[in-house]
Amino acid sequence: MAIVKLDQLGKTYGKVVAVSDVNMTIGDGEFMVLLGPSGCGKSTTLRMIAGLENITEGELSIDGQRMNAVPAKNRDIAMVFQSYALYPHMSVRDNLGFGLKRRQTDKAVVRKRVDEVAASIGLTEYLDRKPHALSGGQRQRVALGRAIVRDPKVFLFDEPLSNLDAALRVSTRAELVRLHRELKATMIYVTHDQVEAMTMGDRVCIMNNGKVAQIGSPMEVYLNPASTFVASFLGNPPMNLVPATTGEGVVESGSGRIAQNGFQPGRKLVLGLRPEDLCPTDKVEDAVVSGRVTSLESLGAETLVHIDTGGTKPVILRGGRNIPAQLDQTLHLTCDPAMARYFDAETGVAIIPGEQQ
Amino acid sequence: MAAQTRTRFSPAGLRMAALMLFIALYTAYSAGPFVWVASMSLRTTSEIAANPYALPWPLHFDKFASAWLDSNYDTYFFNSVVIVLSAVALLTVIGGMAAHCFARYTFRFKGLLYFLIFSTIIFPPQVTVIGLFQIMVEYGLYNNRLGLVLVYVSIQLPVTIYILEAFFARIPKDLFEAARMDGYSEWAIFWKISLPVALPAISTTVILNTILLWNEFLYAVVLITEDDKRTLPLGVLRFLGDQLEDVGMIATGLMIAIVPVVLIYVFFSERLIQGMTAGAVK
Ligand SMILES: Nc1ncnc2c1ncn2[C@@H]1O[C@H](COP(=O)(O)OP(=O)(O)O)[C@@H](O)[C@H]1O
Numbered sequence: 001m002a003i004v005k006l007d008q009l010g011k012t013y014g015k016v017v018a019v020s021d022v023n024m025t026i027g028d029g030e031f032m033v034l035l036g037p038s039g040c041g042k043s044t045t046l047r048m049i050a051g052l053e054n055i056t057e058g059e060l061s062i063d064g065q066r067m068n069a070v071p072a073k074n075r076d077i078a079m080v081f082q083s084y085a086l087y088p089h090m091s092v093r094d095n096l097g098f099g100l101k102r103r104q105t106d107k108a109v110v111r112k113r114v115d116e117v118a119a120s121i122g123l124t125e126y127l128d129r130k131p132h133a134l135s136g137g138q139r140q141r142v143a144l145g146r147a148i149v150r151d152p153k154v155f156l157f158d159e160p161l162s163n164l165d166a167a168l169r170v171s172t173r174a175e176l177v178r179l180h181r182e183l184k185a186t187m188i189y190v191t192h193d194q195v196e197a198m199t200m201g202d203r204v205c206i207m208n209n210g211k212v213a214q215i216g217s218p219m220e221v222y223l224n225p226a227s228t229f230v231a232s233f234l235g236n237p238p239m240n241l242v243p244a245t246t247g248e249g250v251v252e253s254g255s256g257r258i259a260q261n262g263f264q265p266g267r268k269l270v271l272g273l274r275p276e277d278l279c280p281t282d283k284v285e286d287a288v289v290s291g292r293v294t295s296l297e298s299l300g301a302e303t304l305v306h307i308d309t310g311g312t313k314p315v316i317l318r319g320g321r322n323i324p325a326q327l328d329q330t331l332h333l334t335c336d337p338a339m340a341r342y343f344d345a346e347t348g349v350a351i352i353p354g355e356q357q
Numbered sequence: 358m359a360a361q362t363r364t365r366f367s368p369a370g371l372r373m374a375a376l377m378l379f380i381a382l383y384t385a386y387s388a389g390p391f392v393w394v395a396s397m398s399l400r401t402t403s404e405i406a407a408n409p410y411a412l413p414w415p416l417h418f419d420k421f422a423s424a425w426l427d428s429n430y431d432t433y434f435f436n437s438v439v440i441v442l443s444a445v446a447l448l449t450v451i452g453g454m455a456a457h458c459f460a461r462y463t464f465r466f467k468g469l470l471y472f473l474i475f476s477t478i479i480f481p482p483q484v485t486v487i488g489l490f491q492i493m494v495e496y497g498l499y500n501n502r503l504g505l506v507l508v509y510v511s512i513q514l515p516v517t518i519y520i521l522e523a524f525f526a527r528i529p530k531d532l533f534e535a536a537r538m539d540g541y542s543e544w545a546i547f548w549k550i551s552l553p554v555a556l557p558a559i560s561t562t563v564i565l566n567t568i569l570l571w572n573e574f575l576y577a578v579v580l581i582t583e584d585d586k587r588t589l590p591l592g593v594l595r596f597l598g599d600q601l602e603d604v605g606m607i608a609t610g611l612m613i614a615i616v617p618v619v620l621i622y623v624f625f626s627e628r629l630i631q632g633m634t635a636g637a638v639k
């Protein structure tokens with residue numbers, strides 16, 4: 001059990017800045033997800049916490065103790081690697097017990113603990129096999145078990161599910177959540193998959209270009225993205241971002257408008273509309289955007305309607321299975337003003353109407 | 358009729374026959390001298406003088422016993438075992454550690470160091486042996502089994518490092534990082550991860566070094582002159598007098614020296630080939 005604190009953490013490789021100014025405190029027993037596109041510095045951040053990468057700026061502390069200079073082997077942190085990194089020359093039993101043996105010399109205790117953990121994650125019958133004789137899913141569980149056996153202060157995961165097939169990924173996701181609830185351990189989980197982030201994290205830290213873009217609960221970051229980057233990274237399809245100008249009590253999107261008080265007229269900004277918050281309407285005067293339907297994608301449970309509003313990107317509407325829309329038809333879409341989001345046209349930072357900035 | 362012609366002289370059949378002929382000739386060519394020496398080892402010198410190529414009959418197995426008992430071969434054998442085993446053990450540990458470092462760490466002058474170690478193999482032993490002789494005398498390592506062990510380690514080290522480094526470099530680095538997370542020091546990781554995972558490559562170098570050093574003659578003959586410190590390949594010197602060469606006993610001595618190597622090769626050749634061609638570790 002541990003509180004992990006990252007204070008202005010940064011990493012440079014020569015002149016390349018991989019990570020900079022990362023600030024966050026991961027609470028005791030919290031499941032924190034680091035989410036972001038490939039190359040944004042998630043693994044580097046995780047590896048600095050692990051001690052596998054030295055910290056070039058800032059401070060890392062666990063339970064108030066500075067960790068920058070503590071070698072990985074003394075941090076009492078377990079890590080599950082994307083490649084699993086099972087020791088190929090050892091049986092599953094030895095793989096599971098390897099870390100514990102280092103600290104616990106009583107063989108009987110190690111044996112008992114390994115048996116216990118193997119039983120809890122369904123590995124009992126494979127204990128005598130070597131890793132090469134296991135399936136991908138079983139290997140993944142051994143990697144997981146190896147971390148659990150040690151009962152470490154902190155668990156780190158670096159995209160542990162990305163080598164599994166889709167069905168296994170879903171069930172393992174659920175198992176990890178169950179595990180976290182049982183162990184009540186502090187876990188830090190790196191992924192580029194937003195579904196994993198949304199379903200597993202107590203909080204999500206979204207990273208971009210080596211910096212933290214936003215930290216919050218999954219719903220918080222989904223509903224109130226702090227920037228256009230977060231808005232366009234989360235959601236599938238992501239939030240529609242429409243260039244807009246403010247008027248008297250309204251925001252003009254070019255093909256429609258939405259009622260909104262609190263803005264100085266004549267300001268350029270970006271209007272953000274989640275596809276599921278848009279709704280077709282007959283009343284042209286209510287439309288926040290209007291345009292011609294350019295494509296319809298039926299996904300079974302729902303339909304994605306692409307609408308050309310004259311902008312560079314089509315606006316996408318997520319509707320029900322039976323949405324009354326046809327190709328080439330002109331559609332007017334309305335949106336609850338409470339659900340509309342605004343971003344600065346230049347910086348992309350979220351703006352809240354009424355607050356001066 | 359066409360079908361018959363094809364079965365009798367099909368191009369595939371002809372090619373097969375040609376191949377078999379080639380293999381048979383090549384086997385005779387390469388194994389011939391060995392078979393000849395083997396047959397001479399069972400004949401007396403006077404029998405050989407009468408007809409060098411005759412079949413060995415009667416078989417004089419007693420020649421082996423007399424070489425072993427009367428010609429100091431038990432001592433040579435013991436010396437060979439001690440010297441070769443020590444050299445191979447040192448080579449494996451030192452070469453393994455060096456290869457581990459070259460494969461895993463980046464440090465200053467790594468490329469230069471690697472080049473220097475490896476460049477020593479371009480000098481033929483005939484060139485270095487004279488200088489080496491003087492150095493060995495200087496340091497009291499002449500006529501000294503430890504001295505020979507050290508020389509053996511140094512001549513085989515470059516190729517040992519080379520083979521092991523190539524293998525270590527293919528071990529995924531996640532494995533070492535996982536061991537670090539599991540609480541192990543770099544030293545422990547070398548013994549518990551690097552060496553066991555690289556076992557196929559390790560056994561390749563062990564077998565290769567054992568065979569090469571067991572047969573080594575040049576350094577041994579220059580650096581060891583005392584009879585009691587000689588290794589097996591030097592045993593034949595016993596049968597080379599100023600006037601007389603006991604060809605029959607030389608053949609017997611050679612066979613005693615060769616047999617262990619042949620046995621090692623027969624039992625481990627599969628492993629040797631495996632190690633040399635082993636794919637990356639999953
Ligand atoms: N050893 C290294 N040397 C130089 N740059 C590196 C090194 N490792 C990572 N980087 C750079 O740091 C950035 C972040 O990498 P990484 O943390 O692996 O991203 P992620 O895990 O989010 O995909 C990338 O731009 C990458 O090119």
Ligand SMILES: [Mg+2]
Nearest residue numbers: 039042043044
């Ligand atoms: Mg990564």
